[in-house]
Amino acid sequence: MRRRTFLANSAALGGSTLLGTAGATATTATTQASGGTRTTETLLAGTKYATDVITIDAPNDGPTAVVVGGMHGDEPSGYRAASDVASWEFDAGKLVVLPEANRPAIEQETRHNDDGDLNRKFPTGQAAETKLARAIWRLVENADPDVVLDLHSSKGVYRTHESAVGQAVFPTVVDPAPTYAQVAIETANDTVVPWYMPYHRYERGNFLDGSSPLLVHKVAGDLDRPGYIVESTKFVLDPPTAARWTSLVAETLLAKHGIPRRDGRVEITAGGGNR
C-alpha cells in the first residue's frame, strides 16, 4: 500500500480556524493512503483540555459525520468505541472524530471536570456554557455535519435498573434518525448481544428534541440534524466488550447515513451470532 505521512503546522493547512485554539499551535499529522486522507489536529492546544481531533476524508464524496466520545471520563466504552471509529477507513464521506472530548475527566476517571458535567453545557438557542463546550460546538458547526454520534457508557440496564439508561440508542426527532436508530438496535441485538443476555438487548430511548442542554439535543434544536446518543452498559460487561458493541451500533448508523466502513463489520463478541 502506498502511504505517505508528513507533519505540518495546522495553520499551514487552515486547521487553526476550525479548532479555535487558545493562541497555541496545534500540531497536525496527515496521512494519505488509498483509503483517503486522515488528519490529526489538537482541539484547544496548549490548554488543560487539549485533545485530538481526527478527520477522515474517504476517497469518495459523501455525507459528513461528527463522532464524539469521552464526554464523561468514567464511561470508558464510549471513548474506546470513538477511538475505534477514528482508526477505521471508509469508502465514502467525511468523519470528524473527537474520541476523548473531556480529557481532564478521562484522566481522573470522573464524570465531571472542574466545570461540572460537560454534557449539560449545550443549551439549545444559546451559546455553550464552558470553554470546552464552546470549542466542541464550534467544531460541530464548522464540520456542518449530516449526522452526529455521541458515544457513552451506562451503569445499568434500561427499564431494569432504577435511573439507568443503557443499553439504548437515543435518536433526535429529526428524520431519519428514529428509523435508523431502530435498524442499529436490531443489528446489534441480532449480532453481538448473546441470546442468553436478554436484558442486555438494546432499546430505543426517548427522542432528543433540544429540550435538554445535551450536545445531541442541541444538534436537534439548533441544527435540525439527525443525531444519536449511544449508551452501552458497564453492568456484567467489561469495557472492551461494551466498546465493541458500541462500535457496531456506530458503524451501523454511519453506514445507514451513507458513510460505510471500508473493512467490514466490527468483530463479533463471544456468543454473538447465536441468535
Added chain:
Amino acid sequence: MSDATADRVDFRRLRTVFAGRVVVAVFAFLTIPLVVGSLDGRLLTPLAYPGYLVMMIGSSVGSYLFPNYALWLFWAPFLLGCYAVAVVAGIGYRTVR
C-alpha cells in the same frame, strides 16, 4: 451411641447440607460462568444464563428497593443468593435421592 458419635454425625450432616458436593457444584455453576464472562466478554458462554437471570432479577429488585446503591454492590447479594439456591438444591437432591 455415645454423645461424641452423635456430635460427629451432626457435623457431617451440617457439612453435607452447607458444603456438600451438590452445593459446591450448583454454586460454581451459577457463579463462575457469569463472573468469568463479566471480567472478559470473550469468555461469555450460554452457561452464564442461569447466573445471569439470578443477577438481573436480584439487582432489578435491589435497585428498586435501594435506588441510591451502586449496582456493583449487588454482586455480594448475588453470591449469597446463589449460595442459598445451591443449599436448597443440595437439600432437594438429598431428599429425592
